[in-house]
Amino acid sequence: MQLDLSHPEFKAAIPIMKAIEAAGYEAYFVGGSVRDALLGLPIHDVDIASSAYPAEIKQIFQRTVDTGIQHGTVMVLDHGTGYEVTTFRTESGYQDFRRPDQVTFVRSLAEDLKRRDFTVNALAVRHDGTVIDLFGGLDDLTAKQLKAVGNPHERFHEDALRMMRGVRFESQLGFQLESATKAAIAENAPLLAHVSVERIAAEFTRLLTGIARQAGLTDFLATGLYRYAPLLDDQEAAITKLAAASGPQWAEPAVGWTLLAHLTQVPVVALMRAWKQANAMTELVKRATVLLGQLPTPSAWALYQAGAAALPVALAAAQALQPDFDAAPVAQAYQMLPIQAKSALAIDGKTLIAHGFAPGPKLGQVLNQLEQAVVAGELANDQAALLKAAGV
Numbered sequence: 001m002q003l004d005l006s007h008p009e010f011k012a013a014i015p016i017m018k019a020i021e022a023a024g025y026e027a028y029f030v031g032g033s034v035r036d037a038l039l040g041l042p043i044h045d046v047d048i049a050s051s052a053y054p055a056e057i058k059q060i061f062q063r064t065v066d067t068g069i070q071h072g073t074v075m076v077l078d079h080g081t082g083y084e085v086t087t088f089r090t091e092s093g094y095q096d097f098r099r100p101d102q103v104t105f106v107r108s109l110a111e112d113l114k115r116r117d118f119t120v121n122a123l124a125v126r127h128d129g130t131v132i133d134l135f136g137g138l139d140d141l142t143a144k145q146l147k148a149v150g151n152p153h154e155r156f157h158e159d160a161l162r163m164m165r166g167v168r169f170e171s172q173l174g175f176q177l178e179s180a181t182k183a184a185i186a187e188n189a190p191l192l193a194h195v196s197v198e199r200i201a202a203e204f205t206r207l208l209t210g211i212a213r214q215a216g217l218t219d220f221l222a223t224g225l226y227r228y229a230p231l232l233d234d235q236e237a238a239i240t241k242l243a244a245a246s247g248p249q250w251a252e253p254a255v256g257w258t259l260l261a262h263l264t265q266v267p268v269v270a271l272m273r274a275w276k277q278a279n280a281m282t283e284l285v286k287r288a289t290v291l292l293g294q295l296p297t298p299s300a301w302a303l304y305q306a307g308a309a310a311l312p313v314a315l316a317a318a319q320a321l322q323p324d325f326d327a328a329p330v331a332q333a334y335q336m337l338p339i340q341a342k343s344a345l346a347i348d349g350k351t352l353i354a355h356g357f358a359p360g361p362k363l364g365q366v367l368n369q370l371e372q373a374v375v376a377g378e379l380a381n382d383q384a385a386l387l388k389a390a391g392v
């Protein structure tokens with residue numbers, strides 16, 4: 001089997017691989033870019049694996065950076081581009097289910113590939129495009145199957161995050177977990193408790209935004225992984241509903257978080273803190289969740305509070321729950337709001353003070369009332385009318 005390496009990312013790295021081979025070592029493209037290229041998907045960074053030790057890579061190339069030398073990764077700089085070259089390695093120990101106690105560099109490609117997570121991620125490609133498939137990864141790509149390399153229990157004990165990667169790839173690629181691999185996830189799900197929330201959240205976010213999130217979420221439930229995810233341990237019913245939400249795919253993670261908050265009824269701030277999400281994301285989800293709760297006939301204030309950023313998030317969430325949901329009237333109601341932001345209010349604190357309003361906490365309250373009255377259409381957004389309503 002040959003892989004067409006005409007993709008610019010691969011093409012640019014071929015001279016690096018040839019230089020490594022000319023020095024007497026082996027070099028292969030490995031990992032996600034090989035998998036995605038074979039599937040005809042867009043690829044991002046290419047990873048190179050080599051039999052050369054880091055010190056040997058540094059002898060071959062003039063310009064290198066020690067980006068992860070303790071794990072065997074050296075970045076080779078070539079015409080302003082960096083290429084990560086990682087020495088073939090095996091790992092042992094894994095007493096904490098997430099990090100190897102010891103990384104050992106090896107000269108054998110097979111030794112390196114056999115410690116990778118899934119067969120479709122354990123393919124290697126030479127610079128002439130020859131695919132090396134030691135574990136049936138090509139057949140599994142065709143069968144759209146995620147099968148652990150070798151003994152699945154061992155793979156998940158090495159790094160418990162791989163179980164989340166499994167359900168993430170189901171969603172991202174539209175693949176299915178092979179039955180023994182899935183059974184091993186169900187058995188080892190409690191190991192997820194050893195993995196940091198940040199790493200779990202990164203996988204879960206990708207699961208939520210995938211083309212086949214229904215399949216990913218169904219197995220997130222079926223394997224019991226959800227029991228070890230922040231604040232979701234008793235949310236089987238809500239996740240079942242989320243898995244059944246059949247609307248189109250969304251690219252924006254906030255849509256998934258909004259649906260999760262809506263269905264679980266967990267307060268947004270608590271949910272997002274537990275998942276260690278950034279404040280900006282929490283704020284967006286908070287606004288979208290309030291609006292979603294009021295659809296299809298939201299108050300003008302909820303629409304206004306949602307703003308241009310949270311409005312499409314809430315609408316996409318509503319469409320996921322109800323594919324025939326008609327977003328147009330809601331979008332139109334937003335466009336018809338008298339103002340869409342506080343900056344558009346025809347009055348501000350300075351103006352009120354200039355007209356004799358005393359500075360202090362009352363000023364803020366009055367401004368807020370004026371803003372609400374304008375949004376509700378009860379007061380014209382006109383400075384004279386607003387000054388009058390404020391009593392100055």
Ligand SMILES: Nc1ccn([C@@H]2O[C@H](COP(=O)(O)OP(=O)(O)OP(=O)(O)O)[C@@H](O)[C@H]2O)c(=O)n1
Pocket residue numbers: 030031032033047115116117118121122159161162165
């Ligand atoms: N827990 C992990 C993480 C990674 N890998 C191996 O390292 C490669 C690169 O990992 P990474 O870049 O994290 O993911 P990709 O598989 O490349 O997928 P994506 O780019 O979509 O995240 C994987 O293909 C796999 O061979 C692994 O065995 N176990």
